[in-house]
Amino acid sequence: MELHSLNRRFADNILSKVGNTDAAEPFLAIGRTVQAERNERIRLDDEWPKFVFIGGGATKLVAHASSGREQIVAFHFQDDLVSIPSRGPHAYYLCALEDCEMLVFRADKFMALADQQPAILGEICKRSLAALWRCREKAIQLGRKTARERMANFLLAMAERNGSGSNGSCEVQLPMSRRDIADGLGLTIETVSRQLGELKTEGLISTSGRSTVNLHDLQTLRARADLLPDTG
Amino acid sequence: MELHSLNRRFADNILSKVGNTDAAEPFLAIGRTVQAERNERIRLDDEWPKFVFIGGGATKLVAHASSGREQIVAFHFQDDLVSIPSRGPHAYYLCALEDCEMLVFRADKFMALADQQPAILGEICKRSLAALWRCREKAIQLGRKTARERMANFLLAMAERNGSGSNGSCEVQLPMSRRDIADGLGLTIETVSRQLGELKTEGLISTSGRSTVNLHDLQTLRARADLLPDTG
DNA sequence: CGAGCAGTTGACAACTATCAAGATTGGTGG
DNA sequence: CCACCAATCTTGATAGTTGTCAACTGCTCG
Incomplete structure (x- = not known):
């Protein structure tokens, strides 16, 4: 520029x-x-x-x-x-x-x-x-949120900002390192890594390389984030 | 009014x-x-x-x-x-x-x-x-702060707002319940209570009634709050 | 292809939450 | 003025989550 x-x-x-x-x-x-x-x-x-x-x-x-x-x-x-x-x-x-x-x-x-x-x-x-x-x-x-909730929330926020794809699935590029994610969520890099691991095991996400994450089930992720339902 | x-x-x-x-x-x-x-x-x-x-x-x-x-x-x-x-x-x-x-x-x-x-x-x-x-x-x-640090920080902040007395010691009236303190610090009421207990044991504070706290050693409390030194 | 850094995984320790009794407090009514 | 009551607070025992330390794996980029 x-x-x-x-x-x-x-x-x-x-x-x-x-x-x-x-x-x-x-x-x-x-x-x-x-x-x-x-x-x-x-x-x-x-x-x-x-x-x-x-x-x-x-x-x-x-x-x-x-x-x-x-x-x-x-x-x-x-x-x-x-x-x-x-x-x-x-x-x-x-x-x-x-x-x-x-x-x-x-x-x-x-x-x-x-x-x-x-x-x-x-x-x-x-x-x-x-x-x-x-x-x-x-x-x-x-x-007030657990590591799991913070992670889900973070992924959803990133998806909203720069995610591609739709209909329940979504690919996200993470522009920051694990350390940055951890420092943003008030966690350690190890905990971030473990949370991602658990989400993978459960089939909610998959990763390729260091920065690409595929969110397979946005609805379940939203439930994991423990946010309020849209109305209520 | x-x-x-x-x-x-x-x-x-x-x-x-x-x-x-x-x-x-x-x-x-x-x-x-x-x-x-x-x-x-x-x-x-x-x-x-x-x-x-x-x-x-x-x-x-x-x-x-x-x-x-x-x-x-x-x-x-x-x-x-x-x-x-x-x-x-x-x-x-x-x-x-x-x-x-x-x-x-x-x-x-x-x-x-x-x-x-x-x-x-x-x-x-x-x-x-x-x-x-x-x-x-x-x-x-x-x-990024432990329960102890949050508690020390909280007491110092309250002292700054409405504390009376000086020269290293200070009396503070807490206008809120333990639940409010806990909800403000992201802790449980039990943890708040225990932290106050520890500070009492160490002689850094004393309490009378539910809402009066005497801070006896502001300097040590400041160290406990893990804030940055004034210049650095 | 290899070096170096980033990320992952495991074992363990520390901290805080949770659950469950008790103990104070401060107000109310006798 | 004192006794009692409900709410608040404290303390204890235990479990769960996350941090810490250490080893290992796998990217990326020369």
């Missing part, structure tokens, strides 16, 4: 409702363009909260506690706007799952500009609330 | 930056005043996402999965603005920890009004992001 294309994409996604294309300039002036390779951490000083616009690629937002334990707090993909706090009780960093391109803004400056454009503010608001809702769903998973 | 006072409080907290006191009227027109007693669930139809302004009292935002398992996703107190999604993978409800008074808004109508007042939009934005950051911290706890 060329620079021009990144800026364009940012304008289209975040500033689209403004109508005035000049609106992009002050934002681009305070934004820093960053390219990151697969598995590269995006360097962000801890001093200021940031907003990061993902122009292309997939990223994980990781928190680390001491003792080397890490928790992936969210995955973010093309066109997402990620809010990253400065270092608090835990330190956060953004890491590329695949080659990425992004725009990094100091949050205070970004908000100062947004304050002058209600449409942009509304967009940020909408996205923040969506992120909050997703984060709550993750909290429920981490607090 | 009288009605007038509730409306006033809403205006002061959420609309304060507008300057124009007439700005409150359209909001109050679409808001529903709700009183709730201790342990009462606030009835919210599942149809629409909501914003709830807490005029007074303390509340818990609870998600329930099937199997009767519940996870408290956040506690909210006076002057907080709570965003509640409509029923998704899990159902949410707001519940009063003590007698409460609040204003309930349909989120879409609320946002439509806010869109016309950048200052209000900015305020919502700021609060949403703060809620997101808190939620992420909770996710880390639920995903």
Whole structure:
């Protein structure tokens, strides 16, 4: 992706409702363009909260506690706007799952500009609330679900995002390693591996290579995820 | 708290930056005043996402999965603005920890009004992001902390919010039951009780009655919470 | 084709949940 | 003011799930 294309994409996604294309300039002036390779951490000083616009690629937002334990707090993909706090009780960093391109803004400056454009503010608001809702769903998973339920839920979520095929069966490409899955679900890689093994044994899924998973019985998987029925 | 006072409080907290006191009227027109007693669930139809302004009292935002398992996703107190999604993978409800008074808004109508007042939009934005950051911290706890660490962290957080006394020691009033603590930390009440017991045995805390806890050694508790050191 | 890393599997330990009694607490009514 | 009651909390014994450590297997990519 060329620079021009990144800026364009940012304008289209975040500033689209403004109508005035000049609106992009002050934002681009305070934004820093960053390219990151697969598995590269995006360097962000801890001093200021940031907003990061993902122009292309997939990223994980990781928190680390001491003792080397890490928790992936969210995955973010093309066109997402990620809010990253400065270092608090835990330190956060953004890491590329695949080659990425992004725009990094100091949050205070970004908000100062947004304050002058209600449409942009509304967009940020909408996205923040969506992120909050997703984060709550993750909290429920981490607090009250078994390894089996988390795994089923994860596979279904991936299928919804980028699964192909339908009528009860579905092929999914996992863009992340077992470690990332584990860090996202609050489990260990061994437990993830074992859960996949059990699902295979039961015939609910099959795998080929490291990243391809075939879901054979979405309905049973949904039951395993222990979500609420559609109505009730 | 009288009605007038509730409306006033809403205006002061959420609309304060507008300057124009007439700005409150359209909001109050679409808001529903709700009183709730201790342990009462606030009835919210599942149809629409909501914003709830807490005029007074303390509340818990609870998600329930099937199997009767519940996870408290956040506690909210006076002057907080709570965003509640409509029923998704899990159902949410707001519940009063003590007698409460609040204003309930349909989120879409609320946002439509806010869109016309950048200052209000900015305020919502700021609060949403703060809620997101808190939620992420909770996710880390639920995903990667032991019962002991969660308990220490919880006590310290409560101390920070409403603890009295200082110089290494601190008295805290817990406004919630053991069940609520457990549901907030993703544990069972028995585990919560045992963790408190251990902390007592070690002399780090002492309790009197059900809700008073004395923290005797904040520094050691902080170490127990496994948070990052202040600089690192 | 082989090296190195990612993933799997197994044995075991640790932690937390579950089930089941008891013990406190704080409020109520005598 | 005291005794009692129901609810809440604590404690104990046990089982189940997940983490830890270690060995092994199988991808991928040079």
